[in-house]
Amino acid sequence: MKKIQILNNQNKIYSEAIDLVNYTNESHEFSIRMVFNGNELYNIGNKELNIFPGNFLIINEGTIYNRKINSELPVNTLSILYTNQFLKSFRHSVTSSDRLLLDDPFTVPNNPAPVFLETIYPLKGDMMFNLAHIRNLFHSEINNDLLMNEYLYHCLFNFYRIYYKEILVKSKQLNVVNINTRNELFKRLNNAKDYMISNYNQEIQLEDICKYACLSETHFYRCFKQTFHCSPHQYLMQLRLSQAKYMLKNTSYEVREIVNLIGFDCVSSFIRLFKDRFGVTPGNYRLTTAA
Amino acid sequence: MTEEKKYRPARVSEPKKVVKFLVKYLDFFDEPGTKSKSADKLGIAVSNKFGDNFLLVQGSPSNTGSHNVDEIITFNTDNCLRDYHQLKSAGIKIEQIPRYTGRGLEVIFSDPYGNCYLLLEKRDYSEA
Structure with missing residues (x-):
């Protein structure tokens, strides 16, 4: 099942609920892409990015990509596509003085539209709340272009804040003087992070991550800690626990099923780690969020 | 046995007109049978589905110019942008466009009688 809404200014919202599909050589406007259950696999160049709930992916205008869903249950996706004109106008409105905007x-x-790092971002904070509203409006009977554009404007605003925090701030934490070297290193660290997110439920070895990121193990380990303030192993544990938390809240899977789905071997160690991280056992967390 | 509602007193100019305003634009419902007293003044009780119960009493309007939040009547919504859009479309004066704060998303607007309101969509960032 597909649904698309094209607004008067040509921004688009696209949604799909599908269990098996393979799109190749797609290329569109700048887009924000997410899933609400299951996962969707994107191929961008030589990168494989798996999008799970709790994350979103950015794709710039003109980037060519493949995407694939292969699931037992239909995967619900949502994509928001912004025109170049909207992106440029947004940037102009937030970076220009009030005087200039009035005059x-x-x-x-006519500058080029902004280009963002095509990576997996955490879907959290106001971005998460506003996307939930967009989804509700999109699937409602209400057809209100102006309101939808209000949401889209705020969504872009929220994304800029996430971009600032996740990309601009973190890249500056790398202790590298040369800016080109720093940017390249940060890009590779992000590739490593994307690899971990995309394969969080698999058995991942440090050497696999380093190979994917084209970094030596010691170099990667040191720089990853500088940027993300935790070791790669801790980062992976956080990913798994966050996904478990999402599943406890949004699915009816048993705890032991969730433990398998997130790539843990042992239920008791999962419960202990979950409690250490969130201050509550998985069972109690489910009870309190269900109430 | 029904639980007794607690009403927050709110000083407004033109309480009767304010009730109509809140009912028309913000899904409040008035409670004509409710006789409540705040300080020594009789007031009109209004409520919404988010548990905001006000007792509107005659008084000077809140300070719209300086946006002194202590003086602004604050109530809740589950969708600030939707309500902001509706208010704007209805020609209601927006004093402060939606802004993000530590407690959620909020917008400040005023009614035609000089009273100022803060509409808040609370967001639990600990879960997000």
Whole structure:
């Protein structure tokens, strides 16, 4: 089942509920992409990015990619596509002085549209709340372009804040003087992070991550800690526990099933780690969130 | 046995008109049978589905100019942007466009009688 809404300004919202599909050589406007259950696999260049609930992916305009869903149950996806004009206008409105915007309200500089790092971002905070509203409005009977654009504007605003925190701030934490070297190193660390997110429920070895990121183990380990303030192993544990938390709240899987799904071997060690991290046992967490 | 509602007193100019305003634009419901007293003044009780129960009493309007939050009547919503959009479309004066704070998303607007309101969509960031 597919649904698409094209707004008057050509921004688009696209949703799908499907269990088996393989799209190749797609290329669209700048887009924000997420799933609400299951996962969707994207191929961008030589990168394989698996999107799970709790994350979203950014794809720039013109990037060519493949995407695939292969699931027992239909996977619910949502994508928001922004036109270049909207992106440029948004950037102009948040970076220009009030005086300029008052004096010359309709001129948007003809600079290239912003280009973002195509990586997996955490879906949290206001972005998460606003996307939930977008999803509700999109699937409702209400057809209100102006309201939808209000949401889309805020969603972009929320994304800029996440981008600032996840990319601009973190890249500056790398102790590298040369800016080009720092950018390249940060890109590779992000590749490693994407690899861990995409394969969080598999048995991942440090050498696999380093190979994917094209970094030596010691170099990777040191720089990863500088950037993400935890070791790769701790990062992977956090991913698994966060996914478990999401499943406890949003699915009816038994705890032992969740333990298998997130790639843990032992139920008791999972319960102990979950309690250490969130201050509550998985069972009690489910009870309190269900109430 | 029914639980007794607790009402927050709110000083507004033109309480009767304010009730109509809140009912029309913000899904409040008035409770004409409720006789409540705040300090030594009789008030009109209004409520919404989010548990905001006000006793509107005659008084000077809250300070719209300085946005002194202590003086602004604050109530809750489950969708701030939707309500902001509806208010804007209805020509209601927006004093402060939606902004993100540590407790959620909020917008400040005023009614035609000079009273100022803060509409808050509370967000639990600990879960997000």
